[in-house]
Amino acid sequence: MIYNREIKEKYEADVFVAGGGAAGVAAAVAAARGGADVFLAESAGAFGGLGTTGMVPAFAPFDDGVNTLASGIGMEIRRNVSKHVPLKTYWTSIDAEELKREYDRIVTEAGVRFSFFTTVYDVVTDGRRIESVILGSKSGLFSVKAKVFIDCTGDGDLIAFAGGEFLMGDENGTVMPSTLCSVWANIEKPRILPGKENRFIEKAYADGVLKYEDRHLPGFFHREEGIGGGNIGHVFDVDPTDETSLTKAMLRGREYMLEYERYYKEYLKDGFENMTLVSTAPVLGVRESRRIKCDYMLSVDDFVSRAVFDDEIGRYCYPIDIHVKNTDETEYRRFEEEYTKNYKYKKGESYGIPYRSLIPVSFDNALTAGRCMGTDQKMQASIRVMPGCFITGQAAGAAAALARGDGAVRGVSYTDLSKALTELGAYLPNL
Numbered sequence: 001m002i003y004n005r006e007i008k009e010k011y012e013a014d015v016f017v018a019g020g021g022a023a024g025v026a027a028a029v030a031a032a033r034g035g036a037d038v039f040l041a042e043s044a045g046a047f048g049g050l051g052t053t054g055m056v057p058a059f060a061p062f063d064d065g066v067n068t069l070a071s072g073i074g075m076e077i078r079r080n081v082s083k084h085v086p087l088k089t090y091w092t093s094i095d096a097e098e099l100k101r102e103y104d105r106i107v108t109e110a111g112v113r114f115s116f117f118t119t120v121y122d123v124v125t126d127g128r129r130i131e132s133v134i135l136g137s138k139s140g141l142f143s144v145k146a147k148v149f150i151d152c153t154g155d156g157d158l159i160a161f162a163g164g165e166f167l168m169g170d171e172n173g174t175v176m177p178s179t180l181c182s183v184w185a186n187i188e189k190p191r192i193l194p195g196k197e198n199r200f201i202e203k204a205y206a207d208g209v210l211k212y213e214d215r216h217l218p219g220f221f222h223r224e225e226g227i228g229g230g231n232i233g234h235v236f237d238v239d240p241t242d243e244t245s246l247t248k249a250m251l252r253g254r255e256y257m258l259e260y261e262r263y264y265k266e267y268l269k270d271g272f273e274n275m276t277l278v279s280t281a282p283v284l285g286v287r288e289s290r291r292i293k294c295d296y297m298l299s300v301d302d303f304v305s306r307a308v309f310d311d312e313i314g315r316y317c318y319p320i321d322i323h324v325k326n327t328d329e330t331e332y333r334r335f336e337e338e339y340t341k342n343y344k345y346k347k348g349e350s351y352g353i354p355y356r357s358l359i360p361v362s363f364d365n366a367l368t369a370g371r372c373m374g375t376d377q378k379m380q381a382s383i384r385v386m387p388g389c390f391i392t393g394q395a396a397g398a399a400a401a402l403a404r405g406d407g408a409v410r411g412v413s414y415t416d417l418s419k420a421l422t423e424l425g426a427y428l429p430n431l
């Protein structure tokens with residue numbers, strides 16, 4: 001079928017940002033603070049992506065135990081939320097409503113134009129140049145024209161719809177499992193150590209209470225006043241770029257809640273006896289999706305070597321956290337080895353992130369940031385957490401502002417970029 005119609009060009013901007021998660025917010029704010037006129041389109045009804053709409057219950061570390069790595073915009077946001085949690089801590093619980101308001105504030109104050117309930121469905125290109133995006137919203141279809149386009153959709157939608165190159169999953173195309181996150185009430189502060197909530201999994205499985213013998217249970221993040229954020233139950237074999245697969249996964253995720261409720265109440269107990277489900281997230285918690293092919297693909301070798309780059313836009317340190325691909329015991333051991341031993345840094349250690357890993361190979365005026373940036377599969381499992389997304393989003397936005405004349409993102413000089421990033425507060429120890 002060929003569908004042909006004229007649509008309205010509703011906005012024109014220097015910089016267009018697709019997606020307002022951690023990466024998209026940082027990108028839009030950095031670009032606006034750099035003097036660009038920015039338009040951001042967000043599918044959901046709030047900023048924050050998986051950290052708010054997706055009900056992911058905690059921030060991973062902002063620091064390497066010595067240095068603040070997600071400094072600048074990321075740290076500004078962190079300072080204004082979860083104030084009762086010390087800034088230097090391994091994990092920080094998220095109150096999603098508080099975080100949504102903080103994102104509203106920072107984006108609005110930066111002067112970014114934006115609309116919620118607005119999704120990128122198509123892209124108009126002219127050779128290696130992106131001209132406009134086609135957006136769908138309550139008012140129908142419209143287009144936005146810009147000089148530079150930043151893909152922060154987490155799924156690499158903008159670049160994929162433009163026909164750009166991307167990779168997905170392992171050699172079989174399999175991505176990490178997803179989780180439908182949830183919020184629960186009436187949980188007393190558990191005595192059990194985080195990461196140990198799986199101690200009765202085998203028994204619950206043998207008793208038929210849990211459908212899958214999934215030994216990897218990230219578990220609850222206790223907030224306060226009996227509220228707990230659930231990161232429980234893996235949904236395997238999901239294709240996050242296919243709505244049929246996502247639909248089935250949502251059903252499975254909701255089904256899990258009853259299974260895990262029984263598990264926590266009857267097997268684990270320990271403060272969970274009276275737990276009540278408040279809500280599951282309206283979107284699936286997708287850990288891994290398309291990885292956009294970029295000029296440099298940040299790799300596990302860079303993690304191992306604690307890489308330093310000439311065009312470094314920041315550094316990060318979270319371990320390589322590839323969740324179990326299936327319910328085999330050996331796969332769980334593989335996860336434990338990698339996450340807790342093989343790919344875990346000591347205090348003060350980090351890897352560099354080059355600007356080139358934010359430049360999609362297929363286009364001259366596009367950038368990307370967040371969990372769909374240019375990495376190999378292992379490295380994605382480190383940089384994907386929210387502080388990592390703040391670092392890369394901030395850099396993409398700063399670069400887009402500098403490139404806004406003709407859109408040529410490869411023409412941005414590192415001297416100018418590092419100066420702009422320093423002004424934003426980025427951590428650049430190797431200048």
Ligand SMILES: Cc1cc2nc3c(=O)[nH]c(=O)nc-3n(C[C@H](O)[C@H](O)[C@H](O)COP(=O)(O)OP(=O)(O)OC[C@H]3O[C@@H](n4cnc5c(N)ncnc54)[C@H](O)[C@@H]3O)c2cc1C
Pocket residue numbers: 018019020021022023024041042043044047048049050051053056057058059060061118119120121152153154155157158178179180181231284285286287369370371372384385386387389
């Ligand atoms: C279950 C789970 C647990 C996790 N736990 C942690 C944790 O404890 N700590 C931590 O720091 N990180 C955690 N993460 C990782 C982290 O939450 C995400 O990787 C991070 O939020 C990614 O940020 P992002 O901005 O790249 O993408 P997202 O947060 O996915 O944001 C992308 C945004 O783009 C929008 N969007 C998508 N497509 C389009 C489109 N076509 N047009 C317009 N808008 C679009 C989406 O609505 C969304 O708001 C977890 C992830 C999962 C799934």
